[in-house]
Structures are given as structure tokens and as C-alpha cells.
Amino acid sequence: MKPCMGLIGVPNRILLVTFSARRDIPFLNLPQGSHFDKCDPMSVILQPTLWRTCRALANHQRLHLMQVLCTKGEKTVSQIADEVGSPLSAVSVNLRVLNARGLLKVRRRGRYVYYHIGADASVPGASELLRAVRTVLNSRQDGITFSFKALTGLTHYRRHTILYVLHQRAHSFVELIHDARIPAPALKRHLRKLRDRDLIEFKDGAYQLAKTRDPLRNALLKLASFPP
Secondary structure, X not given: OOOOEOHHHOEHHHHHHHHHOOOOOOOOOOOOOOXXXXXXXXXXXXOOOHHHHHHHHOOHHHHHHHHHHHHHOOEEHHHHHHHHOOOHHHHHHHHHHHXXXXXXXXXXXXXXXXXXXXXXXXXXXXXXXXXXXXXXXXXXXXXXXXXXXXXXXXXXXXXXXXXXXXOOOOEOHHHHHHHHHOOHHHHHHHHHHHHHOOOEEEEOOEEEEOOOOOHHHHHHHHHOOOOO
């Protein structure tokens, strides 16, 4: 028997999975660790982990929205869309992603929705990370580009795991394979990215946390001292 066809000839069973991956349609609970859970910031299951929050923030458009709200204060979705010159629908989705990560607060007044910078106290680390991002966006001319590069260092749970392990002590490559439980080929890739983002350094035959005065990298390293 052929499946019942939905919109534009797509089987309804496929539409069900696609639509249920959105945060505002909660009728299908995806299991923790699913593809949507790891890769889609708007998925049903939103864990307030550091690497997921960094993944949501490491986006030039979302960082631009954050910069506008940092400098202009509370705005409606339409006002923000006008400021950044982007479609209202795209801005709305990006604002919801940031709100879901505990980085923005929402206020409704009649039919208008206002967003402003504010950390959700229930999301661990949101306040410290938000404070560091605001500092960089407000103090650097290249704040968006700089923040993007730093944040992409922690957009994967394995890189968070590496930093967590290095918080205990410096490790050789072989020791990291054992303690972080990451296969050698993948470990090489993640170490390369962490070094490129100035989050770790290689010294005297071992990897260790980098020393930096940058507030954002300092915040990321501090928050990575907690298990991923």
C-alpha cells in the first residue's frame, strides 16, 4: 500500500518527522542524542549545554542581532529586522534560537513582541557567557568576526570534552585518546581547531589550556571546566 501523500507529493509520515523537529510543534518527542537534538538549535529537546549554546551563537546573523540589541536596547521583531535589513521571518527564527539558549528575554505588549539582552538564570553559564559576548561586541570594531571565531572553538561536544580533560592537567596526544575517549583521527581535527582558536597550546610535548586576556575566550575556558 502506498503511503498517503501530503504537501507537494511528500508522504505524510515524512512531513510528521520534519514538522515535529521544530520547537513550536511538540507532538513528537525525539530521543536524546538524536540527529536533530545535536544539530538543530530549534529541535524539541533543548539541553542548556555549553557547546549547544555556542553552536547557536556562532552565527554572523545572530551575533549581528545581539550587537543591535546591545547598542540599541529593547526592540520589536520588526524594528530589529529593519535595523539589520533582513527578512522578518529569518530574524524571528534567529531571535527564538537565542531566547531558547537563555541569552535573550522576551516581553509581550499587545500584539507586539519585544526582545532585549538578558540571561536566563535557569541556564547554567548563560550570564557569564552573555557578559563576555557583550563586552567583545561593544569594545571591538571586529566584534562579530572575533566572537564568531572564538565561539566556533566550542561548537562540538568533543571539543568541550577535550577542554574539560585538560582542566585536570596537561595531556600528551596518547593520554588524550585514553582520557577523552576520542579516536585519534577525530582528536587530531578537534585539537587543530582548538589551537587555531587559541583555546589550547602545545608545550613540552603536551597539550594544555591557553593563557589569554580575552574575556570571551576566558569565559569559554572557565565554563568548559564543567562536564559537557
